Amino acid sequence: QVQLVESGGGLVQAGDSLRLSCAASGRSGRSFSRYVMGWFRQAPGKEREFVAGISWTGSRTSYADSFEGRFTISRDNARDTVHLQLNSLKPEDTAVYYCAASAKTYIPTSRASYDYWGPGTQVTVSL
Numbered sequence: 001q002v003q004l005v006e007s008g009g010g011l012v013q014a015g016d017s018l019r020l021s022c023a024a025s026g027r028s029g030r031s032f033s034r035y036v037m038g039w040f041r042q043a044p045g046k047e048r049e050f051v052a053g054i055s056w057t058g059s060r061t062s063y064a065d066s067f068e069g070r071f072t073i074s075r076d077n078a079r080d081t082v083h084l085q086l087n088s089l090k091p092e093d094t095a096v097y098y099c100a101a102s103a104k105t106y107i108p109t110s111r112a113s114y115d116y117w118g119p120g121t122q123v124t125v126s127l
Helices: none
Strands: 003-007 010-013 018-025 036-042 049-054 061-063 071-076 081-086 095-102 121-126
Touching (some): 003 095, 018 036, 036 081, 049 081, 081 095
Antiparallel strands (some): 036 049, 036 095, 071 081
16 A cells, blocks of 8 residues: 655645645555656546656656646655645646556556545635
8 A cells, every 4th residue: 555645735826836745655565666656636526637747767747738837746756755846826726636656657647547646735726
């Protein structure tokens, strides 16, 4: 099992930035550096959607079109953490943000391809 815990959410104003973090722990017979990591978000009344993903070593990243240029995903395998930098936040970015781990060898964008999920962290952006 891999436990994921997100942090860094909060209430901010439009135009502000936030840095979300996700810490991994637990034993799965597979080190953190062998998981593709992803960030998803779910706004009230909407489906959970893919935001960004990062490969094992961090050499490759993938973003949903809506977020490329404003959000940046990164990882620190020495600390078993993954981050999501959110810049130029808009009220429509208000959502619960989840990190997830996948045993795939590519960066999947579908929820079903991720094996472990954190409980989420709330991001609220006001005008």
